[in-house]
Amino acid sequence: MPEQTADSPAHSAGEGGASAANREAFERRGLRQGGRGTPGPPDTAVKILGRVWSAPLIVGPLSAPARPGGELAVVRAAGAAQLPCVVGAFAERTFAELGSATDVPPWLRTYAFRDHATGRQLAARAEDAGFGAVLLALGSRDDVRLKVAAPANLAQVGPWSDVRDVRDLLDARADWADVDRLRAATTLPLLVAGVRTATDAQRAVDSGADGIVVTSLDALPGIAETVAGRCPVLLSGGIRRGADVLTAVASGADAVFAGRPVLHGLRAGGRAGVAEVLDVLVRELGDAMTFTGTATVADIGPGLVRTGPRPADAAPPPVARPLRRTELHASVSDPVLDTMTFLNEITTRYPEAISFAPGRPYDGFFDSEQIFTHLRRYLNHLEEQGSSPRQVRTAMYQYGPTAGLIREIIADSLRADENIDVPAESIVVTVGAQEAMLLVLRALITGPDDVLLVSSPCYVGITGAARLLDVAVTPVEEREDGVSCADLEAAIRNERARGRRPRAFYVVPDHSNPSGTTMGPQARTELLELAARHGILILEDSPYRLVSPGPPLPTLKSQDRAHTVVHLGSFSKTVFPGARVGFVIADQPVVGASGRTGLLADDLAKIKSMVTVNTSSLSQAAVAGTLLAADGKVSELNKAASAYYGDAMRATLRELDAHLPAERREALGVRWNEPTGGFFLTLRVPFRADNAALIRSAQDFGVIWTPMTYFHPGGGGLHGIRLSTSYLTPAQIKEGAARLVRFIESESARTT
Missing domain, CATH: 3.40.640.10 (Type I PLP-dependent aspartate aminotransferase-like (Major domain))
Incomplete structure (x- = not known):
């Protein structure tokens, strides 16, 4: 994964190896099995900084999107999971957009700017946008790897649209004076990251910090003891699974940052991928709580963690011989078996696209x-x-x-x-x-x-x-x-x-x-x-x-x-x-x-x-x-559904005809059939309607369809598109048809 897509308070503190060190520390720890606990599933909810979250998890921070639209996708997925998300000062979207994307206020991760007014104004704009906290990391800013600044927020606080390297705007390091300036500039809760010692923790509390971010699991218990509940203690680095979250909480953390798993989920599946990662982490935390016999997060204590030898001291694991695809049945390499997987991947990668691909019933008929x-x-x-x-x-x-x-x-x-x-x-x-x-x-x-x-x-x-x-x-x-x-x-x-x-x-x-x-x-x-x-x-x-x-x-x-x-x-x-x-x-x-x-x-x-x-x-x-x-009488049972699907089919045909009248589609070489029912109709287009064209359609025009090549076992269908009308609302059909026609016009121009 490209380095510029990953950011964390550990990096911000000049602790690039914090994540690896924490991973080793997590591997040296294990959970002790507890009693049966109370009946029912454990309660993973916590209250931090005056808000109740579904779990002791903070999403991010993200200093740059891992894919176009990724920042907004992560904020929305985190909000849907009732978890806070940390976005960077160099976000691709404005703070107003990010703040209004969910009812869970995001947090701002900011820097020590050479022009102190820039930092103050960014914090003020985040506060105006309804953000929930601001985070500043002590130490080096070597983690900032963005070569070109996204001007969405910088342009609003100064003449920064021509900046080619955002590092030109920053001080080499963030120190306690920067903490003091930021504390004076905003009424938002202030989190100080890069805390490595008990002395750092005490200084942060004395400076008015509302929370601290620790970068070492090994140092966490001592720092938590020093803070003694005066503010939340958060851990950054190395979190990969729900058991890690419980281990961190048992070691003194109030919550942890989940950065890399979220980025992997984003790259793999967009907003849906992030949602799945967060769901898995929360469910795994619940499983770990069940294993340890804890009913609530408040019940988690240091006695639940055992410490074992370092991984290097243990016997090396056996090396398994990987299976070769040539050893498996030939069907697993057949493109036919990949068709649904590919369509699902496209759909999750572009969640904002309107999809004419799924041939399934409309959800509105189910109760x-x-x-x-x-x-x-x-x-x-x-x-x-x-x-x-x-x-x-x-x-x-x-x-x-x-x-x-x-x-x-x-x-x-x-x-x-x-x-x-x-x-x-x-x-x-x-x-x-x-x-x-x-x-x-x-x-x-x-x-x-x-x-x-x-x-x-x-x-x-x-x-x-x-x-x-x-x-x-x-x-x-x-x-x-x-x-x-x-x-x-x-x-x-x-x-x-x-x-x-x-x-x-x-x-x-x-x-x-x-x-x-x-x-x-x-x-x-x-x-x-x-x-x-x-x-x-x-x-x-x-x-x-x-x-x-x-x-x-x-x-x-x-x-x-x-x-x-x-x-x-x-x-x-x-x-x-x-x-x-x-x-x-x-x-x-x-x-x-x-x-x-x-x-x-x-x-x-x-x-x-x-x-x-x-x-x-x-x-x-x-x-x-x-x-x-x-x-x-299944036909009687489906009277309303049949009428809906018939209306959807007719609406799609009307929209296609409105956007591509007979004379225009004849000039382009486009035609389609007019089914009287069912879920599907097919278009003939003058260009290759293959997977590459589908990706362009989803990415550039926000509309998804199915290549007809999938359905021709003897080959063929290269110029065919299947549209499914069953799963869409009238508004989606109207907008989707307009997008589809724009794609067809554009793709036809590319091939002439």
């Missing part, structure tokens, strides 16, 4: 309390069916049958809502539709000559599952109106001519992911006839039909008279994705060696028993309660 209502409804159902209290308890707490607890309820819902009439025994309840795909492919594909045909572009989940199982995939490219049965038949004949056996064809017939196309009535009939004629199965995956406006076309399964359709179902879009409940209808007869006939579902359940054992009983109960409350 946390509904889950309890759904669970109670299912428990009542079990009792109404004659289950004893013991049987109800077993149904909830035990593993449950591999094929699923709620097959009858799903079968009733399918009859009521989809006109799919199948026995409950033909259904296997799965962990989302993704597991259903994995089970079906594992059962059907028996060797290297078996082939899975897919409508392309296609959902990455099916191609990813095929890659994991070493299943050969042959794409059948869609036309403008979807897949053509003539093209599919040609692909089947071609595979057989090569000596391979087409086993199944995967398709999303309704508002498909990613293209948004819907298969017409005639094409559905032709597909069923083709499958029966050629002896292949159709894997029908249709999760968007019951969250789309208007009456849907009949499913392939509802018209299946020859048992050629394996229907993959999911409640992720229609109930809620967190349940992770899907199902597969596999009513195909399977004849054994003895001549006995069973169902394909029976064999899928056998495979499932070796994969996930069973689907969560609680998740099944929540879904079942929802279905029971709606009398199986």
